[in-house]
Amino acid sequence: MNFDTRLMPYDRESVSEAAELLKRGELVAVPTETVYGLAANALNENAVKKIFLAKGRPQDNPLIVHIASMKMLPPLVREIPDTAKALAERFWGGPLTMIFPKSDKIPSVTSGGLDTVAVRMPSNEAAREIIKKCGFPLAAPSANLSGKPSPTTARHVFDDMNGRIPLIIDGGECAVGVESTVVCFKGGKIHILRPGGITAEMLSEFGGVEVDKAVTAQPEKGERVLSPGMKYKHYSPKADVYVVNAHGRAFEEYCVKRSRYESKLIALGAGIAERGVFLDYGKTPEIQAQRLFALLRRADELGAKTVLVEMPEQNGMGLAVYNRLLRAAGFKVIELE
Numbered sequence: 001m002n003f004d005t006r007l008m009p010y011d012r013e014s015v016s017e018a019a020e021l022l023k024r025g026e027l028v029a030v031p032t033e034t035v036y037g038l039a040a041n042a043l044n045e046n047a048v049k050k051i052f053l054a055k056g057r058p059q060d061n062p063l064i065v066h067i068a069s070m071k072m073l074p075p076l077v078r079e080i081p082d083t084a085k086a087l088a089e090r091f092w093g094g095p096l097t098m099i100f101p102k103s104d105k106i107p108s109v110t111s112g113g114l115d116t117v118a119v120r121m122p123s124n125e126a127a128r129e130i131i132k133k134c135g136f137p138l139a140a141p142s143a144n145l146s147g148k149p150s151p152t153t154a155r156h157v158f159d160d161m162n163g164r165i166p167l168i169i170d171g172g173e174c175a176v177g178v179e180s181t182v183v184c185f186k187g188g189k190i191h192i193l194r195p196g197g198i199t200a201e202m203l204s205e206f207g208g209v210e211v212d213k214a215v216t217a218q219p220e221k222g223e224r225v226l227s228p229g230m231k232y233k234h235y236s237p238k239a240d241v242y243v244v245n246a247h248g249r250a251f252e253e254y255c256v257k258r259s260r261y262e263s264k265l266i267a268l269g270a271g272i273a274e275r276g277v278f279l280d281y282g283k284t285p286e287i288q289a290q291r292l293f294a295l296l297r298r299a300d301e302l303g304a305k306t307v308l309v310e311m312p313e314q315n316g317m318g319l320a321v322y323n324r325l326l327r328a329a330g331f332k333v334i335e336l337e
């Protein structure tokens, strides 16, 4: 791990370069519509091991396998439930990941030792062109150092991965900004393990939807969780993050009061004009999702010790924002009367 990391804009030349490296078992950071991914040949055990090393990721946290066409799916899985077929037809390519029983083609490092595999088809053109050029599926977690906020620009990836990987493909800012929705099929229901761009409301057209309790609650120590990623502290800047359960004026006044005796404080308000300690993380859940990780990184750059974030909505895309924020905050919520 001592590379002279190159940044190349997405074009035909960089797609070829990326595919060459991936075929040789190297890692390449690629843009997707959700967040940047750190990609390796999903079927090559040695290549996938490099992902865990570059990120400092726990070995038991399985990776998502990315495909570019429906015909890439059957060899990777033992079974495709009818609901999964319908969801793929409606939401692929797009920010939806589905869990299937895995075939023998998927090495155990890729699935974190589980006998299931997570698969998604991104909509992002650069990601799809690279997968197509490779001809094999790509395992790709978010391209951040483990524990840090996920990267939504090539610059974020460079800040975390400089020297650790040979190439980053720059495809601009990610459109969605938070990672894909992850679902499994349990007890005849669509079970949401991680909320994202495809919302519970959107999925409910296709059957009963259940939100895993780990989405909004802290797992007990040692508790078995369906999605191993839910166990770990995540998305955290260096600063201490708190979700503040207050809105508008009440949130503003609370932050202003605290800022009088805390110098390194940043507040992320929903649609508050940028001034003093305030940064605007947007009025709608869609904008909040798009900005959240970038703002958490910015708070670090500004030297923040404490970041206070206005409570987001908890339905639609808001659930994804709330889930990431709770984890960034280590579940610290300040209740104002």
Ligand code: TXA
Residues within 6 Å of the ligand: 032, 034, 035, 036, 037, 038, 061, 062, 063, 064, 095, 097, 099, 111, 114, 116, 117, 118, 140, 141, 142, 143, 178, 179, 180, 181, 182, 193, 194, 226, 227, 228, 229, 230
């Ligand atoms: O949008 C995304 O999904 C991004 C981009 C790069 O595609 N990728 C991403 O990967 O977020 P990662 O590794 O940061 O998150 C994968 C999540 C983790 O929470 C992991 O535990 C869960 O998916 N997961 C993966 N395979 C699983 C499996 N077989 N069963 C249950 N959960 C699984």
Ligand code: MG
Residues within 6 Å of the ligand: 141, 142, 150
């Ligand atoms: Mg991640």
